[in-house]
Amino acid sequence: MPDNQYHSTTDPHFDTIRPFTDAEVHDAIVELLRDEEFRHFADTFGFDLSPESETLLSEQVRTIFDFKRLFISAGLSGLLDKTTFSTTISGTSNLDREGQTKYLLVSNHRDIILDSAILDQLFMQSGLSMPRMTLGDNLLKRPWIRTLVKLCDAVVVKRGLPVRETLVESKRLSEYIRTAVEQGEEHIWLAQRDGRAKDSNDTTQPGLLKMLTLSAPRGTSIAESIESLHLVPMAISYEYDPCDALKAVELLARRRNPDYQKQPTEDLVSMRTGLSGRKGRVHIKVAEPLHDLASLYEPEAGKNEQLAAIAREIDRQIFLNYRFYPSNYIAYDIVRGGDQFDSMYSRKERLLFELYVEEQMDAAKVATKDREEVAHMIFDAYANPLINNLITRKIIRR
Numbered sequence: 001m002p003d004n005q006y007h008s009t010t011d012p013h014f015d016t017i018r019p020f021t022d023a024e025v026h027d028a029i030v031e032l033l034r035d036e037e038f039r040h041f042a043d044t045f046g047f048d049l050s051p052e053s054e055t056l057l058s059e060q061v062r063t064i065f066d067f068k069r070l071f072i073s074a075g076l077s078g079l080l081d082k083t084t085f086s087t088t089i090s091g092t093s094n095l096d097r098e099g100q101t102k103y104l105l106v107s108n109h110r111d112i113i114l115d116s117a118i119l120d121q122l123f124m125q126s127g128l129s130m131p132r133m134t135l136g137d138n139l140l141k142r143p144w145i146r147t148l149v150k151l152c153d154a155v156v157v158k159r160g161l162p163v164r165e166t167l168v169e170s171k172r173l174s175e176y177i178r179t180a181v182e183q184g185e186e187h188i189w190l191a192q193r194d195g196r197a198k199d200s201n202d203t204t205q206p207g208l209l210k211m212l213t214l215s216a217p218r219g220t221s222i223a224e225s226i227e228s229l230h231l232v233p234m235a236i237s238y239e240y241d242p243c244d245a246l247k248a249v250e251l252l253a254r255r256r257n258p259d260y261q262k263q264p265t266e267d268l269v270s271m272r273t274g275l276s277g278r279k280g281r282v283h284i285k286v287a288e289p290l291h292d293l294a295s296l297y298e299p300e301a302g303k304n305e306q307l308a309a310i311a312r313e314i315d316r317q318i319f320l321n322y323r324f325y326p327s328n329y330i331a332y333d334i335v336r337g338g339d340q341f342d343s344m345y346s347r348k349e350r351l352l353f354e355l356y357v358e359e360q361m362d363a364a365k366v367a368t369k370d371r372e373e374v375a376h377m378i379f380d381a382y383a384n385p386l387i388n389n390l391i392t393r394k395i396i397r398r
Contacts, residue, residue, distance in 0.1 A: 006179045014176050017156045017169075019132060019149075022063040028151050029057050029067070038144040045275055046082075047075035064153050068120060068130055072152060076117055084279045085239070089122040091286030091321070094232070097127070102181045102188075103289065104212075105131055107234035108202035108318050109191035111243065111274040112139060112267065115236055116189050117152075118282060123187075131187035132180065134173075136194070139267050155188070174215040181229050192314060198247040200381040201388070202318055204311035206304065222306045223293035233287045233317035239325040240356070241381070242277020243270050245364035248377035252370060285321035290314070319392040322385045327353055331382030 009018055020028050032038050033054060042049050053071075061067050080087055095103060109115055116133035123130050132153045138160060140146040150156075155176060158169040177188050192204040209226060216225030241247070246269065253260045290313065297309040326349045329341035345353075357378050366374045390396045 006175055007183060009176055009180050009183075009185055011179075014172065014179075017158070017172060017176060019153045019155060020064065020151055025062060025064060025067060025151065026058070028147055029061060032144060032147050032151070033058060035144040035147075037142055038148065041144075042075070044272075045075070046078045047071065064151065065130070067151050068153065069124065072117070073121055073124065076121060079275060080118070080121075080279075083242075083275075083277060085281050087118050087122060087282045089126060089284045089286065091234075091288075092123075092126045092128060094286050094288045095128065099129060100184065101230055102184050102186055103232045104177060104181055104229040105187055105189045105232050105234055105286075106192050106204070106314055107189070107236050107284075108200075109193070109196045110200075110236055110238050110241055112196070112271050114274055114279075115191070116154075119189055119234075119236075119284060120152075122284060129186060131189040133189045134191070139271075141264065141268060153186070159194070170211045171214045174211050174213070177212065178215040178229060192318070196243075196247065198251045198381070199377065200241075200384045202315065202385070204314045204318075206307035206311045209307045209310055210303075221294065222303060222310070223296075226310060227291055227293055231290045231314075233290070233314045233321070235285045235287070235318045235321035235323075237281075237283045237285075237323040237325075237385070239280030239282070239327055240278050242273050242279060244378050244381055245357075245360040245366060245374065246270055246273060247381065248374045249364055249366060249370075251377055252374060280327075281323075281325060283323040285323065287317040287321055290317075315388075316392055319385070319388040322389055324386055324389075326350075327382050328386045330354075331379040332386050334379045335376075335383040335387075 006013060010021055033049075039049060041047075048071075057067075057071060061070060095101075105119070107115070107119075116131070116135075119133075120130040130153070132155055133149075134157050135149055135154045136157045136159045140149065140156070146156075155173070157173060158165075161169060177190070180186050180188055190208070192202065193208065194205065197203070209222075212229060212231075213220075213222055213225045216228070220228075246266075250260075250262070250266070290310075293310050293313070296313055297306050301309070324344075326345035329344040330350050330353045333339055333341055357375055360378065361371055361374055364374075387396070387398075391398050
């Protein structure tokens, strides 16, 4: 593997995946404001496009930070006030508060847009720089969406390519991440797997870790190549997932038809639902940076075994750092058929949660014949984080 030869993520090598630079912000905003679909989106979700705001955007916003702080963060605050009870973060003391060290933040993935948007908001409120997110190009179905996410500092992950092209683009992404972190440009947020875990059984794909090693200098061990990225696991916990029924319906479709392909509009529906739906309490827990990774496996372990062991450690950190709500405890008791956690919720809370699941299925237009199976999948999704936590703590067996 060649040494990483890039000294900045603005190198032309990264032009097809990088976010906008500050020098490109003005023209991108002008383009965005001309797009009627974007204007409809902004109006729907309460982002300010008053004449005063347009003047501010087109004449005074000159950097990515300005755009995220003055437009995205301001609009997101109003949206979260309506759809969440609270958004909180803990564990930021595990990070370099002086900002000299940048991190690769790897977490579970619940919502297409909000995971990274809330992370940005909470980092900014904590006095930390806002991470760049990674986003699959399968979600960029409209030109205005591509423009918007690049203004939000998103790095594009290319998907659905032939094998040879996939390897080329995986290496390019790896080089981008390593350059951003090692050159001290910015934190990078990366989901632990492609797409959201529809059943909330959050496991890290070893292939994702293999991608990260593609940019390491020759002779670097797998453990060293990942440690040099200052990888920090994070656990994201939602009290309610607005897309829970939509995810269950997709899981059921895939169970019945392994060749199932999503409709072009499904991700857009999930984006809208995730933004507008009820989320309750949302918490992000930042764990400590991973270190001494070679101790996780035997010296003679092969590359795949090493990657799998590191993936399991990321999973362990995520499982141990979830925050749990009555919805998780209720779902556990429903799925397991007992009352192990009945002290963690009231009878009223259980009835309200069961009613919530019915209403979610109504909103997703779940057919009568499928409702029992879909409801079970929804309860599984709320129970699985707690189950994985209890297994990791050796309180129960799988």
